Amino acid sequence: MTASDPDIPMILRGAFASHALSTDPAELDAHSVDKGPLEHWQVHRPRAVVFPESTQDVQKLVRLSAEHGFALITRGAGTSVSGGANTTEGSVVLNLARMNRILAMRPEDEVAVVEPGVINADLNAAAAEHGLMYAPDPASYRISTIGGNVATNAGGLRCAKYGVTRDSVLALDVVLADGTLIHTGQATFKGVAGYDLTSLFVGSEGTLGIVVGVTVRLRHLSEHTETIAAFFEELTTAAQGVLEIGKARVQPAITELLDHNTMLALDEAQGSDLAGRGNTLLLIQTDGHGAAIEAEIIREVLRGLGALVSDPGSTESERLIELRRHARGDGVVTEVRVGEDVAVPRSKLVDYIRAIEGLAQEHQVQLKVVAHAGDGNLHPTFSVPSAELSPGTAPETTANDDAASAARPEGTSVTVDPAADDPAASAMLRLNAALDGSVRLALEMGGTISGEHGIGTYKLRWLDWEQSEEVIAVQRRIKDVFDPEHRLNPGRAIL
Amino acid sequence: MTASDPDIPMILRGAFASHALSTDPAELDAHSVDKGPLEHWQVHRPRAVVFPESTQDVQKLVRLSAEHGFALITRGAGTSVSGGANTTEGSVVLNLARMNRILAMRPEDEVAVVEPGVINADLNAAAAEHGLMYAPDPASYRISTIGGNVATNAGGLRCAKYGVTRDSVLALDVVLADGTLIHTGQATFKGVAGYDLTSLFVGSEGTLGIVVGVTVRLRHLSEHTETIAAFFEELTTAAQGVLEIGKARVQPAITELLDHNTMLALDEAQGSDLAGRGNTLLLIQTDGHGAAIEAEIIREVLRGLGALVSDPGSTESERLIELRRHARGDGVVTEVRVGEDVAVPRSKLVDYIRAIEGLAQEHQVQLKVVAHAGDGNLHPTFSVPSAELSPGTAPETTANDDAASAARPEGTSVTVDPAADDPAASAMLRLNAALDGSVRLALEMGGTISGEHGIGTYKLRWLDWEQSEEVIAVQRRIKDVFDPEHRLNPGRAIL
Structure with a gap:
């Protein structure tokens, strides 16, 4: 331990009660990854996990991060399927799951105010008592948090009619990288005072600030x-x-x-x-x-x-x-699969599905497709039978919106050996070739690389297929406005 | 004319065809203000008005602005009721009205792509041929442009059900302050790749870039x-x-x-x-x-x-x-009035209206209220009979969503003489006291100073009643990312 490498766990123990902090290796490993694929990713065990119970706790942790220069990986339930919550080297995890109070339910205004750790389904249950619903319904809604939904601008099944998460978020309380707390937006359905910082934070995957309060618009829960x-x-x-x-x-x-x-x-x-x-x-x-x-x-x-x-x-x-x-809706576990989340203009649905069927054939992989057809958001899943992958070398690769998860110990890097005579590696190469091709095709048809799952760490390699140099540069400058030292969820969401 | 004060009209004449440029004093005066109140504002005649017909024209003008350091005031139909299109000293007006083509109408995707000068009603007429509508419907929809609607995140009557402008904008083409053209967002209903630059531009009142293309989502035009x-x-x-x-x-x-x-x-x-x-x-x-x-x-x-x-x-x-x-819906012209555009949580509608009725009584002014009650957006109008204001001194003060307008020659500054023995000045003071009080009350009830009209130049004086120092500072830093020299619509939207 040198002056330039302070004992972060010790510092955190000095600042937080023992129940609000963990350095238990199993806990650290469980917090090192989310539910995204681990290819192209080096797993790192975080230095500690902090479980704040208040905005003040979050501010204290952020200020320590500023003082000592460690990165914070903020997460809720860790249900990202894009590696949005994977930890980086030397980072500390900020787990918001315990900030899970519904602070206000105002049925007459059709508005609720919640802490970020509230589970989507719990908010919906509370709203249902008043004949209301929180509309965004990602498949993970029974386990994912509103904070995570906000971070990824989560979608779901009802979006074509009721909009995505951004359309239901009216205002945010956000702790900035220096520990300052700001309030953005307004508690009314309409409001045009100043720049729309609220929408900027929604979908920014925790890279611009830490959302500690969310004012959401509710809608009528249909009786029919x-x-x-x-x-x-x-x-x-x-x-x-x-x-x-x-x-x-x-x-x-x-x-x-x-x-x-x-x-x-x-x-x-x-x-x-x-x-x-x-x-x-x-x-x-x-x-x-x-x-x-x-x-x-x-x-x-x-x-x-x-x-x-x-x-x-x-x-x-x-x-x-x-x-x-x-869930993905089939319950099949006898495959290794990679799933995707592209969206295309919905008139292109047939062309797109036909084209990826061709890709599957070309790369000798299986293909299943489910789509939120109303908004052109597709979840194609490419797979090979598990039998093709010899036990032990088979990476578990899930990128679908189900809840399968596995904590991996530090240093377990999942890489693919490109040796053509290794059947497992060959299968993974075929899978990934089909996957890359499917993403490229979505862009060629005027679509996007991610309809609702977010970029996280996993999809960064495709981001400059969609975004121009100039857009990438603007995003970096915005990141620098909010987090010049890149301490908040570094290495994801933007290039 | 010195080296530090280049002859901007001459430079523009060298760059644009004569039909694309005007330095006619009447045209300049007509472009010096919009339909907002002119109190708290010094009218300036712009140096020239340019009417681009293409994105390339816009880029050329922006690059000249960068080279010669003059400000650009971008506008469409000039229907802002908040002074969002008022010109500043030495500025050049960029009037996008001639960029009014519907570039694509894709009914199967429920999407259209338009230039910024397209009139809201014209887009709706084109969409109606396919059983579709563009939902945002400000009262100015027969004369205001989509570009202006985007700049102010315009609302209207249908917002509680169908959302505001931001909810119907999927993607933008934007010329940045250095002349670079970027594309933000996606043509699909869902998309989460990178930061939501689209929403950041919507409602930024032309202060971050010049919108030259808008991809909008259309919705079903009801037959019933x-x-x-x-x-x-x-x-x-x-x-x-x-x-x-x-x-x-x-x-x-x-x-x-x-x-x-x-x-x-x-x-x-x-x-x-x-x-x-x-x-x-x-x-x-x-x-x-x-x-x-x-x-x-x-x-x-x-x-x-x-x-x-x-x-x-x-x-x-x-x-x-x-x-x-x-329109405002009454057609009365025998008053001098100041109107407002606050929004409150809708359960506060009664409390709010009762409170401003009290204000009207206290300040001895008349009050009329119309409200988009479904979303808590109110347009109270405070007035005094015209007779109270002696002819000649009576400022025409309209801040409602009607189409009344008046071009004012350079140097006509509308100021209020606070002399208590001047009945006209006293009437204006009473009006403004009621107005200020009504804005303060909206904030006290958890509302906002502007539901849908925008801040422009007129409401800047109230903005720090709503926004914290920290939010104001963040907005300034974002402005600096996009327009460090403050050449794009300076002096409005943010403090």
Whole structure:
């Protein structure tokens, strides 16, 4: 220990009560990574984990970070699938999970104020008591925090109708890199005083400041929903169905598209019989007082395209939506997979899916596709059977919005041996070639490399495929305004 | 003319065709102010007005501005009611009105790409051909431009349901202060790659860059609307009605509240009989496939509160909504008035209106209130009869969302003589005291100084009532990232 290398754990022990701090190796390892893929990443054990219980605790920690020059990796539940919460060398983890109070619920204003550690589902449960909901619904909503949702500008199933996280965040309390607390935005639905710092913080993945309070807009929780399952012989017709629903001027709350391989996987895992009824499945939910009228319009439109459409009140449709809502939706564990999160203009859905089917064939990998078809956000999953990867060398690679996780001890770097005669390495190379190609194709079709998962550490390598040098430069200058020493979640979100 | 004071008009004549440039004094004066109040403002005649027809023209002008150090005041139709387009000394006006092409209309993606000079209503007309609409609908929508709407993050009547301008802007093309062109955002409804520069530009009033292209999200144009007029004896009950509609989980497209003085003014101007039927009027419109169901729920809720409620298909209600939509809604010209644009949490509507009624009494001024009650955005108008102000000294003071305008020659500074024995000055002092008090009250109730009109030059004096020193400092540093020499719309939007 030298003067230039202060004993950070000791300093933190002097500043925080023992229950607010951990240096237990197992705890440190559990905090070293999130649920993103670990390729292209060197795992580092953090120096300590601090669990603040107040804004003052956060400010104290940030000031210590400024004084002693250590990086802070801020996280909530660690459900990022993009490596947004992975720790860097010598960093300290700031885990906001204990700041989990709902500070205000104002049903008449349709507004709530929460601490960042509140679980999305808990906020929704509290809002539901007043007939309200917090609309953004990432698949992780039962385990992810509002702070994490804000950091990644999380999406979900209901976004085409109700918007993404940014559209539900009115104001923020943020601790800046020097420990200053600021309040941005306003508690009203409208407000145009000054620059929109609130939107700048939303989606910035904790790189500009530490969100310690979130004022959210709530919306009416519908008493009426109608769910429709529609089976199509052709993917093309299903995608046409999505557009025809739009032409009928209906905005469903949910429009999910599942391809045939996803249907087969569901059948295998759930004992259902989806794949026998068609090659593509649309799952649609309408809500609000017009739900029944809208559902009838949709059923008529889709039957007109030749689809096999569920009857009103179908319990199977409801069950399928729930399955899709909670996870990737298949439960298959016998593969090594890499998943993606691109978005394309929704008229390009068919072209895009056809193109990545071609990629899968070219690179000899399996492909399953689910898509939030209403907003053109796709989650293709490329995979090879686990058997192709010899045990021990097989990296667990998940980039989907499920909850699988594994803590890895320090120094466990997951790298791919490019030796062509190693079948496992070859499989990973094929997977990644398909993945890279799928991202490139999304951009070529006018899309984006990430619809809702965020860049984190994992997608940084694609970011300059989407962003120009000039945009990258502007982002760096903004980062420097807020965090000139790069102590807040360094090495992610921007290049 | 010295070396340090180059002949800017001559330089511009060398760079732009004569039809793209004006130094005609009448044109310069017409471009020196917008539709905001001119108190607290020294009018300056700009050096020239340039009318670019392309992004390249804009870049050329910006580079000349960098080279020769003159400020650029960028504007569209000049309909700001906050002085957002007022010129500063020695500045050149960049009028984007001729960049008015709809570059792409992609109905299947529910997306359009437009130049900044496109009139809001023209975009809506083009979208309507495909059953779509551009949702943000400021009262100026028939004359204001999308670029201006983006600059101010314009609101309107439909915001509680469909969001403000920011919620409909997906991507921007922006010329930076050095002439560089960047593209921000994405053409898809979802996208989380990097910082949200798009939202940062929206509402920044042209102070960070010059928007030359806007990718907007369109929404379904409803084939069904139902309009309801409900008269209440008590303001309190009307405001309660707004909250009860929320409790019935109905989100109207429009919820406007008019107080008794507004009803009286309408009766006088229109020959109607509103004031005889109640003291407060709610005008509500539902849309979408559930419009009739929702309207029936609303009528039942409001009748339950004792309101006099219009029957289905009421043509008077439709007419009243149109009147409210197009202007302040009364047509009265025999007053000198100052209007405001605060927003408060909507549960505070009654408290707020009661409090400003008290202010009006205290300062012996008249008060009329209209409010976008669904989102708590109020437009109180304080006035004194024109007769109180002796002809010649009466400043024309309009801060409402109507289209009244007056070009003023250089040097015409509108100042208020505080001499207490001058009745005109006394009237203006009373008006402004009421106005200041109304802004202060909005903040005390958890609101904001501007719901949708922007800060411009006129509201700068209130901005530090809302924003902390730290927020002001952050905004300045962001301004410096984009425009270190303060050449783009200096002296507005931020302190």
